[in-house]
Structure formats: structure tokens, C-alpha cells
Amino acid sequence: MTQRHDATSAAAGGFEGFFARAAQAADIASQAELAALLGVHRSAVTQAKKKDAVPKAWVLAVSRRTGADADWLEYGRPAKSAAKNDTAEDGPYIGVPKVRARLSAGGGSFETRGEVESVVPFRGDWLRRKGNVSGMVLMDVVGNSMEPEIRHGDTVLIDQGQTAIVAHGVYAMGVEDTVLVKRVEKRPGSLVLLSDNRDYAPIVLSGDEIDALRVIGRVLWVGREL
Structure with missing residues (x-):
């Protein structure tokens, strides 16, 4: 059963x-x-x-x-009070969905499905200080281009409500049919997607390439298993 x-x-x-x-x-x-x-x-x-x-x-x-x-x-039961509802956005704990999509710290991941695999509880007060709780998701990272800050196999917390680029912030982004995690630098007329691992060359976007860039959200937190 x-x-x-x-x-x-x-x-x-x-x-x-x-x-x-x-x-x-x-x-x-x-x-x-x-x-x-x-x-x-x-x-x-x-x-x-x-x-x-x-x-x-x-x-x-x-x-x-x-x-x-x-x-x-x-x-089908009546709604619980906010004090007892741990999944409510004003509760002590909030469940953040972990989606199947994978972020590439490398050449680009084609795994873009948004299917929810699991729900992970975080302290609600901590999440609310970080940003828009309703737009937060967890995604796994594949590749080593963001090492040592973000490693292959890490899980990152992304706020999909934070899409305005802040210089040197780390973002999940869609470039054509791939999804990436990169640090972003603003330059006159261009955006540069930087890898923390210096073995990877910067990706410079300008003109129509910037217009085609899809900012999924800002990376707020990194977790890993030892």
C-alpha cells in the first residue's frame, strides 16, 4: 500500500x-x-x-x-491556520520545489523540463529575507565551469522574481535551447557571461544576442552533499 x-x-x-x-x-x-x-x-x-x-x-x-x-x-479539509501550515508562505517552513531541469556549468544543458521532482523545506524567515518566495525553485548543476564556488552536482536555489541583472551576480539563464549558470558582468553595449573556472572563456553577448537572452533568475544559495 x-x-x-x-x-x-x-x-x-x-x-x-x-x-x-x-x-x-x-x-x-x-x-x-x-x-x-x-x-x-x-x-x-x-x-x-x-x-x-x-x-x-x-x-x-x-x-x-x-x-x-x-x-x-x-x-478536502478546511484550510489550516497560518500558524500550523508549514507550506504557507507566512509559515515557519516553506517547501521549495526542486525541478528536473539541470543548469550547466559548462557547455550548456539541454535538460529544461520544469517537472517537480521533490519539495525541500527551508526556514520561511530566511527565504523571505532573500526575495520572492513564490518564485523560488531548486535546480541541480552539471559541469565544472563555476568551480570552486559552484561544483558539479551542487543544488542551487534560484529566485525567478529576480531577473534584473546586477553586476557580478550569478544567474540561471537560457541561451537559445540551453540553460546555463554564469556570473554576469555589464559592459557598454554588451553582457559578459563569466565562469569562475578560468579554464572557460567568457561569453560575450551584444545586440540581438542580448535580446534573445532569457534570465531565469538569480542564484541565492548553493548546497552540496559531502
């Missing part, structure tokens, strides 16, 4: 109950729209319906993106 902390069971409302409440909260009408909201393949939603079980990460993702109470979305 699926454990309760891993998925919503049929006794707690199952898929249909979750979908009905998510549809109400997000103003969606189809499972395809739910998949788009979650950043998952349509087949993942179909499988969840067949199993009548919903991943906890989906519940928290819909809660964060709509403002709906996670406990209500999952179980």
Missing part, C-alpha cells in the same frame, strides 16, 4: 478529489491543463488517475502556484 506521506490515497479523496479541487483553484478544466500546470507529461497524470494516487510534490506545486491550501487540495 502506498504510504500516506508519499501520495494521496483513495481514502483521502484520491485523484478525482484532488483534480476537482486543483481545477477549482487553478481555473483549469482538463487533465492536459493540469499536466501543463505541473510541468509533467500528460501520461504522468493518466498514470496517477489509474493508481488513484497523487504525488505529494504535485499537491505542494499546485498550492504554491495558486495560493490554495495544500491540506485542502490533498484531503
Whole structure:
């Protein structure tokens, strides 16, 4: 039997109950729209319906993106008070989604999917001091171009609300079909994407290249396993 902390069971409302409440909260009408909201393949939603079980990460993702109470979305229970709701943005702990997309500290990553893999709790007061809580995500880094500051396999916290370039800040960026993590330097008429590892040459963007640059957000924190 699926454990309760891993998925919503049929006794707690199952898929249909979750979908009905998510549809109400997000103003969606189809499972395809739910998949788009979650950043998952349509087949993942179909499988969840067949199993009548919903991943906890989906519940928290819909809660964060709509403002709906996670406990209500999952179980249909009335919203908990803010003091007890650890997933609320004014609670003591806030769950930050970790997405499948990978940031390249190297030549560029083609892994750009926004599917939520897990939700990681952070202290709410710390997150609120850092920036826009509702726009924060965690992403893994591949490559060594940002060493020693950011290493291969590190996880970084990104605030997608901070897209205005601050000189020498570290940002997650989309360049054509790739996503990168780089330090940014402003120069007259150009932006320079710098690697902390001096074995990698700077990337100089100008004109239309700057217009095509997609700033995903600013990197606020780095975590790693020893």
C-alpha cells in the first residue's frame, strides 16, 4: 500500500478529489491543463488517475502556484491556520520545489523540463529575507565551469522574481535551447557571461544576442552533499 506521506490515497479523496479541487483553484478544466500546470507529461497524470494516487510534490506545486491550501487540495479539509501550515508562505517552513531541469556549468544543458521532482523545506524567515518566495525553485548543476564556488552536482536555489541583472551576480539563464549558470558582468553595449573556472572563456553577448537572452533568475544559495 502506498504510504500516506508519499501520495494521496483513495481514502483521502484520491485523484478525482484532488483534480476537482486543483481545477477549482487553478481555473483549469482538463487533465492536459493540469499536466501543463505541473510541468509533467500528460501520461504522468493518466498514470496517477489509474493508481488513484497523487504525488505529494504535485499537491505542494499546485498550492504554491495558486495560493490554495495544500491540506485542502490533498484531503478536502478546511484550510489550516497560518500558524500550523508549514507550506504557507507566512509559515515557519516553506517547501521549495526542486525541478528536473539541470543548469550547466559548462557547455550548456539541454535538460529544461520544469517537472517537480521533490519539495525541500527551508526556514520561511530566511527565504523571505532573500526575495520572492513564490518564485523560488531548486535546480541541480552539471559541469565544472563555476568551480570552486559552484561544483558539479551542487543544488542551487534560484529566485525567478529576480531577473534584473546586477553586476557580478550569478544567474540561471537560457541561451537559445540551453540553460546555463554564469556570473554576469555589464559592459557598454554588451553582457559578459563569466565562469569562475578560468579554464572557460567568457561569453560575450551584444545586440540581438542580448535580446534573445532569457534570465531565469538569480542564484541565492548553493548546497552540496559531502
